Amino acid sequence: MFQYDPLRCLPSSAELPDSDETPVDNELQDLVPALLRSILVLLWAERNDWFFAIDMGIYFDPLQPPVVPDGFLSVGVERRVEPTGRLSYVLWEENGTVPIFVLEVVSQTYRSEYDRKMELYRQLGVLYYAIYNPKPGRRKPKPQPLEVYKLTDTGYVLQPGEPVWLPELQLGLGRAEGEFEGWQREWLYWYDAQGQRLLPAWERYRQAEERIAQEQQRADQERQRAEQERQRAERLADYLRSRGIDPDALG
Structure with a gap:
């Protein structure tokens, strides 16, 4: 679990690098979390206590490089940090608030989503860790297209069913066919307690x-x-x- 000493002299987000200038994400790794964020923008429009980031570094130790999920959600933090917004998500500037939900979208080759990153998120105390694998491929054992893990005293436990209900968020997470930015394919969506898919703005407008x-x-x-x-x-x-x-x- 993340811990920090408030008496230590810690660098600010302005002093920490917010880009390594190494383009590694493919389209889906940006668009899948972007769709989830766009739904929250409508659903939680009146709330100011959440932050959803895409491809942003999470700094947990000033002596170590950040971890950069494809997407993550924090609850209990300010939605907007003026005047320029967050450059990075720095735990010691967020009162130690660890993201409650982290999403990784698997690319053509695995990038430690199932091992190193999972262990790091466990150590940080991320409650829900979701791995979306559009093309599970030949990895053994073969993963499911969507795996949602919940942190317990014994580590991460794969949650059954789909959509997977996340009671702390009062949201479910699952897959469905849909359209985003003119691309018709399978996407991840939030769901309500009745199992109904929550729609982004353009689908509401079209309906x-x-x-x-x-x-x-x-x-x-x-x-x-x-x-x-x-x-x-x-x-x-x-x-x-x-x-x-x-x-x-x-x-």
Whole structure:
């Protein structure tokens, strides 16, 4: 578990490197956590006690390099740090608040997601560690596409089922087919307690547009039926008049 001595002279985030200028992430390693963050932006819009980062270094010891998850969520910290935002996530500047959720998206080759990083996150005390493996490949034993581990007294324990419910967040995590930035494929989504997938802004907007279009279509159909009924009534009235019958006198 992370510990620090407040009497030590510790470097600030401004003094620590926030980029090693080594591009290693592929598209999915950025987009998968970006979709999860975009859903939280809507879901927790009124909250200011959370922070979700993508490809940001977590500094846990001033004498060691940071660990850089593909995405992580901290709860109980300020959402925004003015004026420039966080350069890195520095534990001794966050009152020791360790991320509650960390996500790693496996690339073509494994980058210690199942061993070194898992052990480091355990030592830090990260409660939930999720590994998303779009192409499990030939690794033995073959991993599941989505594995969510919860930290216990004995270490990380793989959680059953999907979506996996995370009670401390009141959210579930699971996979579903969807579209993000014009890319139709399987993505990770947050889920509610009823197992319903939580939608990002563009899907909500699209559904709203579809509802409006359906309501407009129903209104047009009602107008057509009303017009047909009016024309039928006029034809009947004309027929009655041709027979010497006043339709208005029929009551």
